[in-house]
Amino acid sequence: MALTKNLAKQKLKEKKQKSFIAGIPITVWLFIIVLVPVFLMFVMSFRQKSGYEILNVFTISNYLEFFRNDTFWRLLLKSFRMAFMVSISAIITGYPLAYFVSRRLRRFRNLFYMLIITPLWVSYLVRIIAWRTILGNRGLINTALLNLGIIKEPLSIFLYNQASVVLTLTYIAIPFVFIPLYTALEKIPNNLIDAARDLGASEARTFINVIFPLSLPGLVTGFMLSFIIALGDYIIPAQLGGNAGIMYGNVVWAQFGGAFNWPFGAALGFILFFIAAVVLVIAQIFGSKEGIFAE
Amino acid sequence: MQENKLKMDENKLYINNNIPEARVTEETQIKLMAVSKVFQDFIAVDNINLDIKKGEFFSLLGPSGCGKTTTLRMIAGLENPSAGRIMLGGKDVTTIPAYRRDVNTVFQDYAIFPHMHVWDNIYFPLKMRKISRREAAPRIERMLKLVNMSDYAKRFSHQLSGGQRQRIALARALVNEPEALLLDEPLGALDFKLRIAMQTVLKDIQKDLGITFIYVTHDQTEAITMSDRIAVMRQGVVDQIGSPDDIYNKPATPFVASFIGEMNFIDGTVIKELADELIVKIGGFEVTCKKNEYNIKTGDDVLLSIRPEKVYVKPSDILDNEVKATLSRIVFRGDNYQVTTNIDSGELTSVIASKSLDISLNSNELITIGWNVEDARIFPIELKKYIINYK
Numbered sequence: 001m002a003l004t005k006n007l008a009k010q011k012l013k014e015k016k017q018k019s020f021i022a023g024i025p026i027t028v029w030l031f032i033i034v035l036v037p038v039f040l041m042f043v044m045s046f047r048q049k050s051g052y053e054i055l056n057v058f059t060i061s062n063y064l065e066f067f068r069n070d071t072f073w074r075l076l077l078k079s080f081r082m083a084f085m086v087s088i089s090a091i092i093t094g095y096p097l098a099y100f101v102s103r104r105l106r107r108f109r110n111l112f113y114m115l116i117i118t119p120l121w122v123s124y125l126v127r128i129i130a131w132r133t134i135l136g137n138r139g140l141i142n143t144a145l146l147n148l149g150i151i152k153e154p155l156s157i158f159l160y161n162q163a164s165v166v167l168t169l170t171y172i173a174i175p176f177v178f179i180p181l182y183t184a185l186e187k188i189p190n191n192l193i194d195a196a197r198d199l200g201a202s203e204a205r206t207f208i209n210v211i212f213p214l215s216l217p218g219l220v221t222g223f224m225l226s227f228i229i230a231l232g233d234y235i236i237p238a239q240l241g242g243n244a245g246i247m248y249g250n251v252v253w254a255q256f257g258g259a260f261n262w263p264f265g266a267a268l269g270f271i272l273f274f275i276a277a278v279v280l281v282i283a284q285i286f287g288s289k290e291g292i293f294a295e
Numbered sequence: 296m297q298e299n300k301l302k303m304d305e306n307k308l309y310i311n312n313n314i315p316e317a318r319v320t321e322e323t324q325i326k327l328m329a330v331s332k333v334f335q336d337f338i339a340v341d342n343i344n345l346d347i348k349k350g351e352f353f354s355l356l357g358p359s360g361c362g363k364t365t366t367l368r369m370i371a372g373l374e375n376p377s378a379g380r381i382m383l384g385g386k387d388v389t390t391i392p393a394y395r396r397d398v399n400t401v402f403q404d405y406a407i408f409p410h411m412h413v414w415d416n417i418y419f420p421l422k423m424r425k426i427s428r429r430e431a432a433p434r435i436e437r438m439l440k441l442v443n444m445s446d447y448a449k450r451f452s453h454q455l456s457g458g459q460r461q462r463i464a465l466a467r468a469l470v471n472e473p474e475a476l477l478l479d480e481p482l483g484a485l486d487f488k489l490r491i492a493m494q495t496v497l498k499d500i501q502k503d504l505g506i507t508f509i510y511v512t513h514d515q516t517e518a519i520t521m522s523d524r525i526a527v528m529r530q531g532v533v534d535q536i537g538s539p540d541d542i543y544n545k546p547a548t549p550f551v552a553s554f555i556g557e558m559n560f561i562d563g564t565v566i567k568e569l570a571d572e573l574i575v576k577i578g579g580f581e582v583t584c585k586k587n588e589y590n591i592k593t594g595d596d597v598l599l600s601i602r603p604e605k606v607y608v609k610p611s612d613i614l615d616n617e618v619k620a621t622l623s624r625i626v627f628r629g630d631n632y633q634v635t636t637n638i639d640s641g642e643l644t645s646v647i648a649s650k651s652l653d654i655s656l657n658s659n660e661l662i663t664i665g666w667n668v669e670d671a672r673i674f675p676i677e678l679k680k681y682i683i684n685y686k
Contacts, residue, residue: 194373195406197393199467200423209419213410 038273045266054262062267072251072268076275079248082162083230086169087177090226091219093170094177098218102185103211113182117175124172128239131168135159135240160242168236173226180225184218185211224283228276248272323382324349324507325370325398325475330379331531332365339365341531342379347475347509352501354510354518357528358554358683363511366528367477370509372396384474394423399468400477404484405460407452413439413463414448420471438466441500458489465500475507482517494521515555519543527551529681547588549674550681552600559606560682561599561638563673568593575599575673578638582616584673596676605670608634608656614665622660636664 045062048055066072101112119127134140135158142154158164188211196206234249241247252272255265325347332340340362347353355363368374370381372393380389388396399420408416417438421431439445442462452460461481468476481497482490498521501508512518518525519539526536527550535547546552549560566581567574573584575597584599591597607614620636634656656662 189404189406191402191404191406192408194393195400195402195408196419198371198373198398198400199420200394200471201419202392202394205423209422210408210410 041266041273042270044263045270047263047266049261049263052260062264063271065264066267066271072248075246075251076248076272079231082166082169082247083227085166086173086230087223087226089166089170090173090177091181091223094174094181094222095215095219097174098178098181098185099211102182103188116178119171120175124235127172128168128236131164131171132159132240135164135167159240161244162241165237165241165245165247168240169230169233172233172236173229176225176229177222180218180221181215182218184215184221188214220283220286224280227279231276232272322349323347324351324384325509326382327366327370328380328382330366330369330376330381332362332369332374333377338531340369340376343528343531343533345526345533345536347507348523349507350505352498352508352510352521352523354512354522354525355528356512356515356518356525356554358513360530361528362531363513363528364479367400367479367509367511370475371398371400371477373400397471397474398477399471399473400479401461401464401468401481403480405464405481407455407460407463407467409452412449412451413444413455416452416463417467417470420467424471434470435466438470441469442466442496457485458493461485461493462496465497469500469504469506472504473506475509476501478508478510480511480513482512482514490517497521519555527554529554546600546672548681549598549600549678550683552672552674553682553684557603559601559603560679561601562676562679563597563599565591565593565595565597572668573597573673577618580618580638582618582671583668584671585668587672589673589675591673591675597673598676598679599671599673601666601671603633606664606666608636608664609662610665615668616671617663617665619661620664622656622658622662624658625656636662638664 137154145151196210234253237245237247252268255261327345357363369376417435527534529550535551552558563575563577565573566576571586575584620638624635626633
C-alpha cells in the first residue's frame with residue numbers, strides 16, 4: 001500500500017518535472033519577444049534626450065512632463081473615450097452578427113464565419129484607404145448624394161473628424177469582437193435553451209436570462225481586444241482623423257519619429273501600457289467565467 | 296411475495312400518513328392522435344397513438360433511435376409534429392409553444408444553468424411566471440427538501456455530483472407543479488447503485504405528488520420496475536402498450552419479446568390445427584402451442600418464444616411439451632445457472648433454463664427439457680427480422 005503510494009508520488013513528480021521542461025522553450029520565447037522589449041522601453045523611459053543624443057542618466061522628468069503638460073493626459077483621456085466608443089459600437093454591430101451566425105444559421109455557418117473574418121487577411125492600410133474612398137470628397141457617399149441631387153456641393157463632414165476615426169476603428173475591430181462572441185455563443189449547449197423554453201421562458205426571456213449571461217465571457221474578451229486595438233492605434237487617426245481626430249498613439253509615434261525624443265516617447269508608451277494592463281486585469285477578473293461548462 | 300408487498304405498503308403508510316396514496320385515474324391527461332415526425336428524409340415517429348392517464352407512471356421504452364425522445368419532445372413542445380394532434384388535459388396544444396405548456400422536462404444531462412446557483416435554478420420557472428423571490432422562497436425550500444438537497448442551495452452546477460444535479464433538475468421541473476413531468480433517460484448517466492436508489496426516489500415522489508410521469512428509457516428493467524404502463528417503441532412505431540406484466544408475459548411481437556428480458560426463439564412449422572391449439576413441429580418433435588391474435592394456419596412457418604425461466608430441465612412433473620436435448624454449456628450467474636442445450640442434431644438453437652442446479656448434469660448428455668403450453672407464444676416467421684440480437 002505504502003509502496004504504491006510512493007510510486008504514485010514519484011510518477012507525479014516525474015510528470016511535473018516533464019511539464020516543467022516542456023515549458024522552458026515557450027517561456028524563453030515569451031521572454032525574448034515580449035518581456036525584453038518592454039523592459040528596454042522601461043529603461044529608455046528614464047533616460048534623457050539632449051540634442052540628438054540620448055544620455056545615459058536616470059531621471060523621472062519624462063513622467064513628470066506627462067503630468068505637468070495637460071495636453072498629454074487630456075489626449076489620453078480623449079483616446080480612452082474614443083476607444084470605449086469603438087468597443088461599444090463594435091459590440092453593438094458584432095453581437096447580433098455573432099448570434100445570428102452561431103445560433104441561427106445552419107447550412108452556411110462556416111461560409112459566413114469566413115466572410116466576416118476575411119478582412120483580417122487584407123492589409124490594414126488598404127482597408128484604411130478604402131474608407132477614405134468611401135468618406136472622401138469624391139467618395140462613395142458624396143458621389144451618391146450628388147447624383148441623387150440631395151446635395152449640390154460635396155460634403156466634407158464625413159472625413160477628418162473623431163467620427164470618421166471611430167467609424168473606421170469600429171470596422172477594424174468587428175472581427176475581433178465577432179470571433180470570441182461567436183465562440184462563446186456556439187458553446188452554449190442547446191439543451192439549456194430547451195430547458196429555458198420548457199420551464200416557461202419565451203424566446204426573448206431565454207435570451208435575457210440564459211444566452212446573454214452565458215455569452216458574457218466572450219463579450220468581455222471582445223471588448224478588451226477592440227479596446228486595446230483602438231486605444232493604441234495611430235495610423236487611422238493620422239489618415240482619417242485630421243486635427244480633430246488625433247489620438248494618443250499619434251503623439252507617442254511623433255516622439256519616436258519627428259521629435260526624436262525616444263525617452264519621452266517611451267515614457268508616454270509605458271503609461272499607456274500600464275493603464276491598458278490594468279484595464280485588462282480588471283476585465284479579466286470580472287469577465288472570467290472559464291470552465292463554466294466544464295464537468 | 297404478496298405478504299412482503301403488503302408489509303412494505305404498511306410501512307410506507309406509516310411514514311407518510313398525512314399524504315394520500317396517489318392512484319391512477321381513468322381520466323386522460325395526455326393524448327397523442329396519429330402523431331408523426333419527419334426529419335428531412337428520416338421518419339422518427341410514425342403515426343403513433345397514446346392515451347396517458349392522469350397520475351400514471353407511463354414509460355416509453357425502446358432501443359436508441361426508436362423515436363421515444365422525439366415523442367417526448369413533441370409532448371413538451373420542443374419539437375413540432377409533422378402530422379397529428381397532441382391533447383393536454385383536454386386541450387389541443389399541438390401549436391402551443393413549449394413555454395406555454397403546463398408540462399416540464401427533466402433532461403438527460405440535466406441542463407442545469409451553469410451561471411446560476413441551485414436556488415436560482417429552481418427559482419427560474421417561478422421567475423418566468425413573475426413570482427417574486429420572497430413568494431417563491433417557501434416553495435423552493437419545500438422542493439429542496441423533497442429531493443433532499445436543502446444544504447446545497449448556494450452551490451453551482453459544477454460543484455455538484457451527477458446524482459445531485461439530477462435531483463436539482465427534478466426539483467426545478469416540479470416546482471411549478473406541472474400537469475405532467477417528462478423525464479428523458481434521467482438516470483442514464485448515473486452509476487448502477489445510484490441509479491437503483493434514484494429509481495426509488497422517483498417512484499416515491501411520483502406517488503406522493505400524484506403527478507403524471509412520462510418516462511423515456513432504453514433500460515427495460517427500469518421501465519418494468521417503475522411503470523404503471525409501458526409503450527414499447529421500435530423504429531418510430533409503438534409495438535405494444537400494456538402493463539409491465541403484459542409486456543413481459545404476453546409480448547405482442549418478437550421485437551417486444553426480445554427487447555424485454557431474455558427470450559428463446561425457435562423456428563417451427565404448424566402441422567395441425569385444433570380447436571384453440573396448434574401442433575408445431577420443431578426439429579423432430581411435436582409441441583402444442585396456444586392460438587393467439589395472429590391468424591396462424593396449418594403449414595405456416597412460425598417462431599416459438601419461451602422465457603428461459605419457463606423452460607424446465609429434467610422436469611420432475613409431467614409438462615405439456617417435452618423434448619430431448621443435448622446439454623452443451625452451463626454458466627453460473629450468481630443467483631442462477633444458464634443451461635444451454637441443443638435440440639435435435641443442432642438444428643435448433645439455445646434454450647436457457649435458470650434454476651438452482653440441484654440435479655447432476657454431464658456435458659453432451661441427452662436430457663429432457665419441457666415447458667407448459669401457456670408459457671410459450673408463437674409468431675409468424677416474417678416477424679423474425681425484428682428480433683433484437685445482442686450477441
